Amino acid sequence: MKRETIYKRYEPSFTPKEKNSPSYWFVFNSDKLLINTENDFKIPFTENLNDFSLSPLREQYLGTLEGHPCYTAEVAPGTTAPDDMTFEDLRSIYEVLDEDIYLVAGRAIQVINWDKNHQFCGKCGAPTVTSEHEMSKICPECGFTSFTRLSPAVITAIVKDDKILLAKHSYGLKRYSLIAGFVEAGETLEEGVKREIAEEVGLKVKNIQYFGSQPWPFPHSLMVGFTAEYESGEINVDGNEITDAKWFDADEVPRMSSMISIASELIEWFVENYSD
Structure with missing residues (x-):
């Protein structure tokens, strides 16, 4: 039986809201996802990653899951997972995570890697900026726009x-x-x-x-x-x-x-x- 659409629980967006409520954090270390074994959804759920002594190199807003904000973030390679947490390869944990959480995690890893790999314009080499109107990177020098890859x-x-x-x-x-x-x-x-x-x-x-x-x-x-x-x-x-x-x-x-x-x-x- 085909699964129901994820959009019954998840609403994508690229415009972040104020961080004044607990959020789901999809945190990656060299493409491995941070898993919280103490959380039913297995994903860190907090207002700020500083609560777990984590300092992200970059982060992107993903929208909301059941009304809660979702963020994707990358930490420096070699970062140690907090207590009761572990970094796991996304391929190996699809039976561990809630299905919708896994699907959002799949979106999260693609978005954070797009962010990481498009810091500079592929056409002229100038530093890019993230668009305020859509999920894209814009070159302020030549105007070239890079969207998430599919x-x-x-x-x-x-x-x-x-x-x-x-x-x-x-x-x-x-x-x-x-x-x-x-x-x-x-x-x-x-x-x-x-x-x-x-x-x-x-x-x-x-x-x-x-x-x-x-x-x-x-x-x-x-x-x-x-x-x-x-x-x-x-x-x-x-x-x-x-x-x-x-x-x-x-x-x-x-x-x-x-x-x-x-x-x-x-x-x-x-x-x-x-x-x-």
Whole structure:
């Protein structure tokens, strides 16, 4: 079942309010998120990070979650976590955090990295300033504007004779999952689906249908999900990104314990529609 929109609880904004109430703080140290084990939401909840003896290098306002302000911040590499807290890799804690907290954390890491990486104009090199009207960096010298970066990617459930194709990737958790990849300049989403599948496993597909989308902060992606039918070809993995691939029956599919990713939603779709 697809999740409800995060906007039922979260209201994005780039215009901060006065810091006169407790806020959620998404604090990153070299891309690792600060987790508060004493808080039900696992995120530091305070008016000011000085309460935890933390001095951020930079911070950005994110909006409100259930009426509470949200901020993202970066501390210097090597900063020690306060008592009862720890810095954790965002990929490893998606089963620990509330789903909406995790999704805001995904936005938070992308915004703080955008802030860090756009301190200077990419066109003329002058220091930039943050816009007061939108989430962008403006060069006061040449006027060049830099927005938060978004890289579209496609992920596809390929079905043949009531079986789904799953592949083992050379990176990450090395478990069987769906074929995915970034869309290249000049191609449609559907063309990206066809090219990625042909490149990685040597197959042709047809009847490509849109399934859904999901923000994915690794590093700044919009994952667009599709279903497709096998058309022709034999499995021939590229040996680079994909080390193995094979067809799975519905009762053989490795299930994911969390439904937070669109990959797990696509796999559940297959199980629900192709089980005996």
